[in-house]
Structure formats: C-alpha cells, structure tokens
Amino acid sequence: MSSDETAAIDAFEQLGLTSYEAKVFIALRRLSAGTARDVADITDVPRSQVYSVAESLEDRGLLEVQQSNPIRYRPVSVEEARETLRSQFEREQERAFEYVEAVESEPEGEETQEDIWTVRGRDRVDDRTVDILSQAEHRIVFGTRLPELITPLIERTLAERAAAGVSVFVVSDRDAVREQFAAVDGVTIERPPAHRTDDQRSGRIVLVDDDSVLLSVRGGEDGETAIWSSGSLFASVLIQLIEASDEIHAE
Amino acid sequence: MSSDETAAIDAFEQLGLTSYEAKVFIALRRLSAGTARDVADITDVPRSQVYSVAESLEDRGLLEVQQSNPIRYRPVSVEEARETLRSQFEREQERAFEYVEAVESEPEGEETQEDIWTVRGRDRVDDRTVDILSQAEHRIVFGTRLPELITPLIERTLAERAAAGVSVFVVSDRDAVREQFAAVDGVTIERPPAHRTDDQRSGRIVLVDDDSVLLSVRGGEDGETAIWSSGSLFASVLIQLIEASDEIHAE
DNA sequence: GTCGCGTTTGTAGGATCGTAACAACAGCAT
DNA sequence: ATGCTGTTGTTACGATCCTACAAACGCGAC
Numbered sequence: 069m070s071s072d073e074t075a076a077i078d079a080f081e082q083l084g085l086t087s088y089e090a091k092v093f094i095a096l097r098r099l100s101a102g103t104a105r106d107v108a109d110i111t112d113v114p115r116s117q118v119y120s121v122a123e124s125l126e127d128r129g130l131l132e133v134q135q136s137n138p139i140r141y142r143p144v145s146v147e148e149a150r151e152t153l154r155s156q157f158e159r160e161q162e163r164a165f166e167y168v169e170a171v172e173s174e175p176e177g178e179e180t181q182e183d184i185w186t187v188r189g190r191d192r193v194d195d196r197t198v199d200i201l202s203q204a205e206h207r208i209v210f211g212t213r214l215p216e217l218i219t220p221l222i223e224r225t226l227a228e229r230a231a232a233g234v235s236v237f238v239v240s241d242r243d244a245v246r247e248q249f250a251a252v253d254g255v256t257i258e259r260p261p262a263h264r265t266d267d268q269r270s271g272r273i274v275l276v277d278d279d280s281v282l283l284s285v286r287g288g289e290d291g292e293t294a295i296w297s298s299g300s301l302f303a304s305v306l307i308q309l310i311e312a313s314d315e316i317h318a319e
Numbered sequence: 320m321s322s323d324e325t326a327a328i329d330a331f332e333q334l335g336l337t338s339y340e341a342k343v344f345i346a347l348r349r350l351s352a353g354t355a356r357d358v359a360d361i362t363d364v365p366r367s368q369v370y371s372v373a374e375s376l377e378d379r380g381l382l383e384v385q386q387s388n389p390i391r392y393r394p395v396s397v398e399e400a401r402e403t404l405r406s407q408f409e410r411e412q413e414r415a416f417e418y419v420e421a422v423e424s425e426p427e428g429e430e431t432q433e434d435i436w437t438v439r440g441r442d443r444v445d446d447r448t449v450d451i452l453s454q455a456e457h458r459i460v461f462g463t464r465l466p467e468l469i470t471p472l473i474e475r476t477l478a479e480r481a482a483a484g485v486s487v488f489v490v491s492d493r494d495a496v497r498e499q500f501a502a503v504d505g506v507t508i509e510r511p512p513a514h515r516t517d518d519q520r521s522g523r524i525v526l527v528d529d530d531s532v533l534l535s536v537r538g539g540e541d542g543e544t545a546i547w548s549s550g551s552l553f554a555s556v557l558i559q560l561i562e563a564s565d566e567i568h569a570e
Numbered sequence: 571g572t573c574g575c576g577t578t579t580g581t582a583g584g585a586t587c588g589t590a591a592c593a594a595c596a597g598c599a600t
Numbered sequence: 601a602t603g604c605t606g607t608t609g610t611t612a613c614g615a616t617c618c619t620a621c622a623a624a625c626g627c628g629a630c
Contacts, residue, residue, distance in 0.1 A: 076418035082335060082411040086586065090415075097423040101434070104608080114588065119609065129443050132436040137595090138608060142436055146416055146423075148446055155442075157408050160333040164341075165397055167327035172348040172397075183352070185383040185393055191406075192380050195399055337619065355575080365621065370576060388628090389575060 083153060085128075088113050088121045093130055096143040103138040128152070184297045193284050193294040194219055197272065200280045200296065201225045204234045209275040209311075211239035211260065214286075217272050218248065230254030239273070273310070281306045334404060336379075339364050339372045344381055347394040354389040379403070435548045444535050444545040445470055448523065451531045451549065452476045455485045460526040460562075462490035462511065465537075468523050469499065481505030490524075524561070532557045 073094070080090035091111045099106055104122070108115035122141050125131045129152045134140040144152070187196050201208060202225055210226060212218065226249070230236040236255045240246055249255045271284030271292055281303045284294035297303040324345070331341035342362045350357055355373070359366035373392050376382045380403040385391040395403070438447050452459060453476055461477060463469065477500070481487040487506045491497055500506045522535030522543055532554045535545035548554040 072418050072421075076415050079411045079415035079418075083408070083415060084333065084335065088587075094419055094422070097419050100424060112588095114590095115608090116590085116610075117588080126439065129440060132438050132443075132447075134434055134436050136435075140434065142434070144446075145450075146420055148450075150412060150416060152442075152446075153412060154408075157334070157405075160330045161401060161404060164327050164330035164334060165401060167323050167330075168345055168348050169397055170323075171345070173351060183385050183391065183393070184387075185385050187383050188377065189380060191403075192383075195395075195403075196383075199396075199399075339620075363621095365623095366575090367577080367623085368621080 086121075088117060089125055089128075089130075092118060092121050092141075093125060093143055093149075096131060096141055097146070101140055101142040103140050105138070107141070128156075183300055184295055187294045187296065188292075190292045193271075193282075193292050194222065196294065196296055197222055197274055197282060198225050200274055200276055200282055200298065201229060203280065203298075204229050204276045206234060206277050207275075208234055208236045208277075209239060209273070210236070211273040212245065213240060213242055213270060214272075215242060215244040215248065217284075217292075218245065223248065226255065227252050275307050275310065278304050278307055281310075337372075339368060340376055340379075340381075343369060343372050343392075344376060344394055344400075347382060347392055348397070352391055352393040354391050356389070358392070379407070434551055435546055438545045438547065439543075441543045444522075444533075444543050445473065447545065447547055448473055448525055448533060449476050451525055451527055451533055451547065452480060454531065454549075455480050455527045457485060457528050458526075459485055459487045459528075460490060460524070461487070462524040463496065464491060464493055464521060465523075466493060466495040466499065468543075469496065474499065477506065478503050526558050526561065529555050529558050532561075 076094065077087055077090040080093070081087060085093070091113050092107055095107045095111045095113075096102060098110065104115050104118035107113065107118050107122075113121065119139070122131060122133070126133055129144065130149050131141050131143045134142065143149070187193050198221055201210070201222065208226065208229060226236055226238070230252060231254060234254075237258055238245065238249045238255055239258045239260050241259055246257050249257055271286045271294070272282065274280075274282040274296075280296070280298040282294055282296035283306075284292050286292050297306070327345065328338055328341040331344070332338060336344070342364050343358055346358045346362045346364075347353060349361065355366050355369035358364065358369050358373075364372065370390070373382060373384070373390075377384055380395065381400050382392050382394045385393065394400070438444050449472055452461070452473065459477065459480060477487055477489070481503060482505060485505075488509055489496065489500045489506055490509045490511050492510055497508050500508055522537045522545070523533065525531075525533040525547075531547070531549040533545055533547035534557075535543050537543050548557070
C-alpha cells in the first residue's frame with residue numbers, strides 16, 4: 069500500500085470513518101462500482117466484512133446499493149461525498165456549540181486576573197495576534213523581523229485600527245516589512261533600537277494600549293510559541309519594561 | 320447531567336473529540352477559565368485526567384495554558400473554536416479526496432451496465448434527483464403529489480433545463496405544485512391520468528430523455544427511498560412502461 | 571506533618587480489526 | 601436427478617486498540 073494511500077485513509081479516519089470504511093470507499097471510487105468481491109480483491113478488507121461496512125457507508129450517504137445477486141455498490145461522486153460530509157460536519161457543529169453558547173457565563177465585567185497565557189502553533193498565534201490587535205483603542209506597537217509572520221488578515225487589522233485613529237507603530241529592520249506598511253495611512257515605521265539583539269529565535273512583539281502584550285519565539289516542536297497577557301498587571305509591567313529599555317538607551 | 324448536555328457531547332464526539340475532551344471544553348467555557356480542580360468539580364471527569372485531556376485540547380487549538388501553579392486553562396472563543404475545527408475539517412477533507420481523485424479510474428465511455436440503484440434518505444434522493452435532471456437534453460417528466468419534495472435547487476434545475484430548450488412536463492394533481500411552475504417558461508403542467516392510483520406512499524417520478532428514471536416512495540425507516548437507473552435497458556423499459564400505460568388509457 | 575497539585579500506572583469496557591465457519595444457491599459433470 | 605464445486609451473504613468469535621475510570625505516588629506549600 070502506498071504511503072499516499074495510508075495518508076488518505078488517515079485523513080478519512082479524522083473525518084470520522086473507520087479504516088475499513090475509508091478503504092472500501094476508495095476502492096469503489098477506483099472501480100466506479102463493484103461487488104463485495106471486487107472490493108476485497110483490491111484491498112485488505114475481508115470480503116465478509118465488506119457487506120456491513122458498505123451498509124454503514126450507505127447510512128452516511130457515501131454510496132448506493134444495488135439489490136441484486138451479487139449485491140453491487142456504487143460510490144457517490146467526489147463532489148457529492150464532500151458536500152455530504154461537510155453538511156454533516158456543519159450540523160454537528162451547530163448542535164455542539166448551540167449548547168456551549170447557552171451555558172457559558174457572562175464575562176462579568178473585567179478580566180482582572182493575573183494571567184499569562186501560552187499559545188502553541190503558528191496559526192493559533194496568528195489568531196491571538198489579530199484578537200489582541202483588534203481590541204486596540206489608542207496605541208499599537210507591532211514588531212517582527214520576519215515578513216512571513218504578517219498575514220493578510222494581520223495587515224488588514226493593523227490598517228483598520230490605524231484608520232480608526234489608533235497610533236500604529238511597526239518596528240522592523242527588514243526592508244520587506246517596512247515597505248509593506250510604507251503606504252498605509254496612520255502607520256509609523258521605525259527601526260528597532262540598535263542594542264536589541266533580536267536573535268534568530270525571536271518572532272513577534274505586539275503591544276497594545278499599555279494593556280495587552282504578545283511575545284512569540286520560533287523553534288521547538290510547534291514552530292512558533294507565544295505568551296500573551298491582557299488587562300493584567302503583568303501586561304503593563306512587561307510593556308513598560310520593553311519600552312523603558314528602549315528609551316533609556318535612546319537617551 | 321441535562322439531556323441537552325449529553326446531546327452536545329455527542330455532537331462534539333462526532334466532530335472527533337472524546338467525551339472527556341468535550342466535557343472539559345464545555346466546562347471551561349462555562350467558567351471562562353479555571354484549573355483542573357475547577358473543571359473536575361463541575362464535571363464527572365477525574366481531576367487526574369483533566370491534565371492530559373487539556374493537553375490534547377491545546378494541540379487541537381481549543382484552549383490555551385497558563386504555566387503556573389496551579390496550571391490554569393482558558394478556552395478559546397466559540398468563534399475561534401468553530402473556525403479552528405472547520406479549517407481542520409477542510410484540511411483533512413482536502414488530504415482525503417486529493418488521493419481519491421488521483422486514483423479513480425476514467426468513466427471509460429459509457430455506463431452500459433444494467434444497474435438499478437437504491438438511495439435511502441430524503442437528502443440523498445434530492446441529490447440524485449438534481450443529478451439526473453441536470454443531465455437532461457431533450458425531455459423531462461417530473462411528477463409528485465408532495466410540494467415539499469420540490470426543493471429550491473430542484474425547482475431551479477427544472478427551470479434552467481427548460482431555459483436550455485428541454486421540454487419539461489410537471490405532473491401533479493396538487494394546486495400548490497401546479498402553481499409553483501405556472502409562471503416558468505418552457506414548463507408544461509399536466510394532471511396525472513385519472514386511473515393512476517397514486518396511493519399515499521408514492522413520492523416522486525422523474526423521467527429524463529428515455530434514458531434515466533427515478534422513482535421514490537415514502538415510508539420505512541429512512542423516510543424516503545428511491546430507485547433509479549441511467550443509461551440502462553432497464554431505464555428505457557421502465558420509462559416506456561410508465562408512459563405507455565398513460566397513453567393506452569388516454570385513447 | 572497535612573494538604574493540594576501534577577504525574578504515573580493499572581484495569582475494565584467497547585469498538586474495530588481480522589479469521590473462520592456456515593447455509594443457500596448456481597453451474598456443471600455425471 | 602445426483603453429486604461436486606465455487607460463490608455469495610450471514611453470523612460468530614478471538615485479538616487488538618483506545619477510551620473511560622480508578623488508584624497510588626512524589627512533590628512542594630503551608
């Protein structure tokens with residue numbers, strides 16, 4: 069069995085099928101249609117198991133059955149299969165979160181807790197970055213050496229906040245980054261102070277309103293890991309530390 | 320535990336979480352944030368299990384961790400959770416079907432096989448109906464007593480085929496159905512021949528180009544079940560039988 | 571010490587995987 | 601008709617894996 073195939077079977081399992089179901093469905097798409105024997109011949113699924121597996125695939129709407137002798141099976145088209153799985157997914161998600169939203173408690177005013185949170189994974193850090201940026205009301209400092217860490221959504225959020233009257237400072241020594249924001253109104257571009265070592269591992273720095281801070285590093289298993297804090301004493305202290313060190317050296 | 324909650328947990332399981340993962344996530348949304356003990360106190364998840372479950376939830380991007388003593392957990396927002404799950408779903412689906420599309424064999428010209436297929440479930444019958452209708456080139460006969468079996472997509476497909484020059488006949492004794500197509504160009508509306516019993520169980524009849532036929536009945540476990548055939552001798556014979564009986568009685 | 575935290579290990583149950591046996595039936599030679 | 605052969609669809613039964621669940625342990629704080 070090719071490694072591509074095992075990867076595809078894995079993917080189907082993630083979508084909620086069993087490995088037998090995945091194998092039978094793939095085999096039938098290969099054959100366009102066929103009997104239990106046809107399927108068993110080109111997979112390692114025992115023929116006697118094909119019948120029940122096919123039945124459950126029929127329940128999922130992934131194949132159709134011909135009541136004949138021998139029974140023949142016909143998979144639905146790829147588009148139909150994708151659409152069916154997608155709508156099942158959406159339905160389940162609706163069911164799941166409907167309840168969650170019903171029971172979750174109110175944010176009760178302020179999050180005054182002294183919390184520093186950890187976020188692992190590039191995408192998650194992107195999400196949290198946008199989240200923090202979009203809460204800015206007065207001032208944003210956004211720094212990174214790596215242009216690839218500025219997603220379109222982040223760029224848009226920065227521009228949108230700048231347009232809303234927030235003072236936005238983008239800090240980078242990379243021309244690619246600097247040029248990206250050169251044309252955006254309300255965005256000030258700066259170079260990092262010379263003393264900042266900014267070693268290879270550094271990722272991004274986000275400061276918002278003396279209120280929220282996010283700091284990420286690259287490396288480790290997950291590629292990028294960030295810590296952040298919002299509305300906490302930690303956050304304001306960190307921000308002051310980071311900015312104070314600049315000012316002192318700038319004197 | 321409320322029945323709503325078990326339903327929500329079921330839904331989360333369908334989305335690929337374990338029941339513990341679902342319970343911990345729900346509990347944390349309830350609490351906004353909390354420790355392993357907080358979670359264990361309001362669920363039946365053993366405290367000792369919360370740590371590993373939370374770790375796997377972190378991997379899925381559904382919560383963030385505060386490395387403190389005690390460890391505190393913070394769930395991501397509902398919107399973020401939904402988006403994360405959705406993008407994971409889309410990614411897996413891409414992986415899965417990429418391979419399927421790569422290996423499936425060509426339709427090799429014609430499907431001359433003598434196949435009658437069975438489709439169970441309202442939605443599946445809808446899909447197959449649209450599929451067959453959209454292959455029409457000359458002539459469509461579409462009959463049903465039940466207006467609710469005419470989805471917007473089916474209605475649109477009929478209108479679209481009519482606009483493409485296909486002769487479309489809609490057959491029904493129900494005014495609701497008849498009025499629905501009264502204004503559509505190229506669609507002829509007819510009453511079924513009086514001798515047709517059309518008992519309570521009948522669902523839809525679709526005839527296309529003397530080539531494809533679909534026949535559904537309502538009742539049984541799945542609500543609606545259809546048989547259909549396309550490009551087979553069966554299909555043309557069935558079509559002729561159905562239509563011939565009309566003409567004979569019409570003489 | 572006592573208490574709570576976080577970790578580790580072990581067991582029971584359930585679902586899936588994989589093998590095997592079975593009756594029913596069609597084809598074919600005798 | 602009889603017997604043989606091969607296939608089909610069904611059912612039963614271990615083996616295996618993962619989750620659910622319980623209990624014990626080391627550790628640090630008080």
